[in-house]
Amino acid sequence: MKKLLLFLTLFPAVVFGQNHEENIRKIYDAELSSGHTYENLRYLTKRIGNRLAGSSGAAAAVEWTRQLMENYGFDTVYLQPVMVPHWDRGGKDVVKIVNSTKHGTLELSALALGNTEGTGPSGLVGNVIEVKSIAELRELGDKVKGKIVFFNGPMDPKKIDAFEAYGEANPQRSSGAAEASKLGAIATLVRSLSNRIDDYPHTGNQRYNPDFPKIPALAISTEDAELLSSLLSDQSDLKVYMESYGQMKTEKLSYNVIGEIRGSEIPKEIIAVGGHLDSWDVGEGAHDDGSGCMQAIEVLRLYKELGWKPKRTIRAVMWMNEENGLRGGQEYARVAKEKGEKHIAAIESDSGGFLPIGFSSTGTESQREKLKSWGDLFKPYQVWNLDRPGGGADIGPLRDQGPILIGLKPDSQKYFIYHHTEADVFEAVDQRELELGAAAMAALVYLIEQEGI
Template sequence: MKKLILLFLSAYMVSVASAQNSDSAMIRKIYSEILVNGKAYTWLRGLSVDIGGRLSGSQEAEKAVQYAERCMKQAGADSVWLQETWVPHWVRGMKESGKIIDAKKNAQDVPVTALGGSVATPEQGITAPVVEVHDFDELKRMGREKIEGKIVFYNHPFDETMINTFEAYGEAAEYRWSGPSEAAKYGAIATICRSMTNATDDFPHTGAMGYADSLPKLPCAAISTNGADLLSRVLRSNPSTQFFLKLNCEKLDSVLSHNVIGEIRGTEHPEEIILIGGHLDSWETGKGAHDDGAGVVQAMEILRVFKALGIRPKRTIRAVAFMNEENGLKGGKKYAEVAALNKEKHIVAIESDAGGSTPYGFGLDMKADKKAKIKSWAPLFLPYLIWNYDEEHGGSDIGPLKRSQETPLIGLVVDSQRYFDYHHAASDTFDKVNKRELNLGAAAMASMAYLLSMYGL
């Protein structure tokens, strides 16, 4: 019996070893094909240079839908389709202005832009005293007495000591999202918020905010980090400094838009779907190159590489370019709704939405046994400098799938040091993305998709 077990064990181990050998060879092929012939970079040029910024509801967003559809067909998907989703249509307006006004009424321009979803100021703008706060505790301590009738200036810088910049973002972003309504509680009339970035520059970095229904809706803007530092200095020398803010943003009627979906049908378990996605919409302050043109073109590249190498996946590989991640998540929610309605079985969903920089790991948002299965493949990824499985974040667009169907989520983890230099700002342009870094991200996800298509999860 013992011998039999040993025999069985050793046969099993040989088969495991040989599977790992052939997997290792296939992953090498995937990397080589993508690094040499990859189309992601060319597709990203189309998306971020030819089309440019593409906020939900805009003409550019619709062009991006058509473009993604063409690219997925070009990639060789077995089928490509559009999935309807209603999206909000908010427009920034062209007459934004921010000025620091000193005691002698001298005005100095500083770069501001509306936070996504903000209401406009009156047409003539708002001029009012400005109070600087660093966090909500300070706001609360000041109370109505010191806040009422004023503009609140949230000056909460990124914590530079955090190694992963997403942690600093996570901690600072609440001032952007909740700041306006928190300030409204104490009678503020507008808010300006230090840009969410590690960079010291002149770009205001926008991003979504949300109003509490029960409170007045205050106009709210991001101010560049240089502008924030200047304002802070001016306030220290003269606390009665005023600020002029003008925003003419506007919320229009919702618009019918689309998620773009392309798939390669699985040969053995076509009903088991492996989703790889990114989001097609972007803030229109910049060109949406890192956020998230990169994720979209990487997902499309995965379709291409399977076809180029003649890989016939046992399970279905589905690339999704989601609409409206930035200001509503309507695309992600609609996708999960339709998946539930059609009783589709997503065995896993992977998202790349942390920029097109060098990948070094996978975030695993799933149960321990599934994590263990994925980690057992770690040796296959080490030669490609993919080593970290500690993050537990998947991605925003695939979040609704988890909430409705407990789908395990994977997020591509990439070097985060430069990401917030460009995030949601005019500087998020094609030239900031490096071709090899972008391709390495696509190759890491394609290799993961390959293993998942062979062995399930």
């Protein structure tokens, strides 16, 4: 009798485990043989293009993704209103060395940083002073008054995780102008945040301090940063001319785009999976973050193709305005709290459409242990790292409501070649790697909606 009871106790668990393996295999088979992720990304990038919040491209992307999810037959598709900042680059960004004893006048590859107030057509000229960090800037004090501060801190090549290197270097871009303005600088130049030496300038967001002047802030390519640094070492009176036209305009109404399949057993428990629909105004926003958006929609589409009804509600969210405001993520969390919605997990893909190697997470110890307990189910698909801390920008505002926050983690080595540049185009995304990421997200959603977390 004891043996029979033991058998009856263990047997359902064994069968349940086998079903997981079989169903995850079905997800991967469906995505890799007949997935829609890649062709949907092609349409988003080639037919719509870049999608800065407040732009016509962003508006077109909102309408297209709404129609796409409606055409897939999701249970509910709706737009969630959100007011977003509207920054306009306004014209060509110009940076020129004007008095080099070696080169005379020399134009550098440059892009204004997001939210930057431009110089206008008159431009500005100033002597350049080089620093490698904000800490080094502060040590110089009033020596930078009346000068252009050149932040030339590279991403640390010794960091194996490129996102860690990016995080360490990012303050000079995001806060450099605000800090330099406090000390009387007239403008900033920033070395592009890339782990490769090339001639692509990288834009990205920067934030001003409202108590100090809004000085122009432009990025130059890593190749030109190396050149400028070399010339400064030989000529301390080097002057640079800067011209840009960026300006903040009146805020605009935009939308998060949301589609969901309601749970059949526990519909009030929600799993959100998504990416940010906006992108910078250069390139096509393919890796950042068209890939994540199309992967999230694909999770729900796979459920429809396979004829599955989830136990818990699955919601695909296209967040708006991650790049220069995070308004979409904040509004989504605010509305969820106001409605008393119960999110048990939020999953974000915003690290590019590269080969998936794992998931990062932020949550309670029991939530993270549950995630790690599924490790063996992912190993056949070479998704091996479920232990890394992290999450995502757009899902961050949900944290105080209790869900585990999860980020899809692809191989990061190539991401910062394309990030925030003209090179972030559809052709830079590999179809198989993109689809493997979509399948990994769908498999994780499946496990969470079946077992909870």
